[in-house]
Amino acid sequence: MKRFFSGLLTVLMLVVLLAAWILLPWFAVLAVVVAIALWLFATRGGRLAREATKIGIAGLPQRWGASSVIVIGIAGVVGVLVAMLAMGEGFKATLDRTGDDSTAIILRAGSQAETNSVITRDQSPLISSLPGIARGADGKALASPELSQVVNLPTKADGTDANVQFRGVGPAGWAIRPQLKIVEGRRFNPGLREIVIGKGAQRQFRGLEVGQQLKLANQMWTVVGVFEAKDSHDSELWTDADVLGPAYQRNAFQSVTVKLAGKSGFKQLKAALAGDPRLKLDVDTTRNYYGKQSEGLTKLIKILGTVIGAIMAIGAVFGALNSMYAAVAGRAREIATLRALGFRGLPVVTAVMLETMLLALLGGLLGAAIAWIVFNGYTVSTLGNNFSQVVFQFKVSPELAWTGLKWALGIGLVGGLFPALRAARLPVTEALRSA
Template sequence: MSQTLAITGINLKSVPERWGPSLVIVIGLAGVVAVFTALLAMAEGFSSALQASGRSDAAIIMRGGSSAELNSAFDRDSALLIKDGPGIRRGADGKPEAAAELIVITELLKKGETQTGSNMTLRGVEPASFTLRPKLKIVEGRTFQSGLRELVVGRGVQRQFEGADVGKVLRMRGSEWTVVGVFEAGDATDSELWADAEVAQSTFGRRGYSSVLAALDGSDAIDKLKAGLSADPRLNVDVQTQQAYFSGQTKQFRTMISILAGVVTIIMGLGAIFAALNTMYAAVSARAREIATLRAIGFGAMPVTVSVLIEAIVLALIGGAIGALIAYVLFNNVSLSTLSANFTQVVFSFRITPTLLLRGLAIALLIGFVGALVPAFQSAYSYRKTWAIVAVPLVAALVALIGVVTGMSTAGLLRMVLTVVVVTAIHSAIWYFAAGALLKFAERGPRSTFVRLVLSVLAVFPGIVLFGPVLMVATFRLIWSGEPRNLSRDPLLEMSKAL
């Protein structure tokens, strides 16, 4: 331990003398972590906005086959039948706690724009709509009066769009509406404009509703409601909890952003790995005489190796921390909007969580580890021994990196890493002893076609487990080549030359 600390101290003190290559690692990983964190923060913010809108004790009922409220429609009679369905909670007055709501697409100009408007959701609501959303509060002005063309707008709408302040008049689809209040719910509702359902129907020429929102009376109420409404031949409906509905709305967007983040991170990560690999090789090469001197005066091979790894990991963590800080300062709580399943704007904010920051730092650490592993061991060991030693941790680190990027669960990640470690360890042992011996025999043994064929099969079999076609082709070419090669000393090096 004392040797490791001593050499590590020397390495870190010499970093300023090698600031150029070291800066490549730091800047590269800062970029990787910043981009990864920002992209997933966008997905996290969008998901949070929609999922916060959903309640497990409320049901949303739409026309059968409808994927969103926009393409759902009920007439008045159907809405009344749905409200009277089984499993819907009733108030003290005996009336069902349910509201029929209407979705109308309108346009508003974003602040700073003068020509092209953005699609917005105008929701025609009933009085029960407010009580069914207990988090919704009027924070400015008042609520609208029934029978009048008055609006209350969400906080997100007020923040991003022109004319959405209290007292302003909005012109929408040939009609004028007065903004009388601003509400805040902390979810996707903040991206909507609310008006009296009857007034919205008469103004925009609608005869029915888009959906019905209802409070559920108990844990099994959703099943009762589904069964009751499905049994009514007058209705064709889909029933689901509000929570399930909004969860489905977020899935596609979150998946798309996660894939994008994964692809971008892997591409940038590969660049960072090669940068770390090149930097650490250069560092080891520049200090070859110093390392040889340390070995000559009694320092062990492992302390030298560990010191190189620690240097790379320290640089990686510095880069990761800088990237995480950049992402947090520039993006956290920054408001933006995107299209929802209703093809209207949903306003949400980037949400950088501690988990995202830790994932970013883990990615930086793993990239630094992978990039420095081979140079670190080659600073003290031969080429062949290096690859025999690093195969297990290298593959395990790469698998862990993929798991962290894709957001795999901790249990799933541990199972995968453990499986890969076991398989790689078995393969490394087989290859190092069996394949090495076979290749040595092939180099010096008989050259008959039959013997070469047998040796080819035996030597390449271990490669199928991990290295696949590359190792198979390389070994095959070596055994069948007429050129003399020192395979017993450095098989992997000779294989790389053969390729």
């Protein structure tokens, strides 16, 4: 029992050590690297460790089988981890690009999303008259009353139905979102059952080419154009709100998106809404609104990625332990000779650790490179908060690659520690006789 609890305590300490290493900021990691480099080049023990490391690295080609186990195992961990985190980053980046601080979205008080918000038609003109909203060249408020309807369309992948957001916008909807560009066809005409398609939705669903007709709400709608926004609107279908509402028997709007009048526009609008008892509404910048929409899924993906990465990391640690134990056993005579020549325990421990860390670094770089080549820019879709598909791209950023490298080095640190201690404790006379 004493040995069991001792082993359990050791494992827990290693887990804490690995977690602490992964959480270290970049400047702390740099400080550790600089300290190790100074010790290797400025002290006698460090110079001995450096020479022992050179001998171990020179023998790696003779141990390519065991070395490749470490490299490939760690590459798998890093590749999966970075790919999972890249999915969350891509989804978050898509929603973050959808909003900015120059526009605001108005919802019913207490509503967290458009799906559970209702703004009556008699409130719309009251909102347009409030201060803080920018006005166009014609003097009208740049306010777009909007509603959305989730509809089913067949996917290009396998023809199964999936949800897509069918958004009705007001006349000012285009002016409020100047990032939307028509890339094919034209805009829809107000009052007609015409649709423009986001480029992401066109890639994801069948039958959305310009000129084709869709049967929605038992009515025929004509696709007249394709737009590109490079944000979550790329996943939507757009039409006139005054046409979409009656088609689905909707007598109210769900939100009003407005262009703010200068830097003080948001404060003026928020104060005006709070001061009007007829308007029990909340307002937020579109940047904050869409940022909140991405939080839940991004956290879930990050947790799943970390858990999966941790499970794979445990396997990689055991693989590294087995490989390095085998390497130490195979080099028993070599290590004993170094000890006999005056290499003390610390240089030997350092040499084995540095060898393992080098293999871990190679595995981390390989895994990060594979994740970037295979997944960076890869387009997928998932359900957003409005229960419709949001098309986005994986985003393998330098920060994620750095996280993967820290995981790789952490695995190498843990996987090389026990074999390094065994090498340092190897009895010289026994090792020379057994060899």
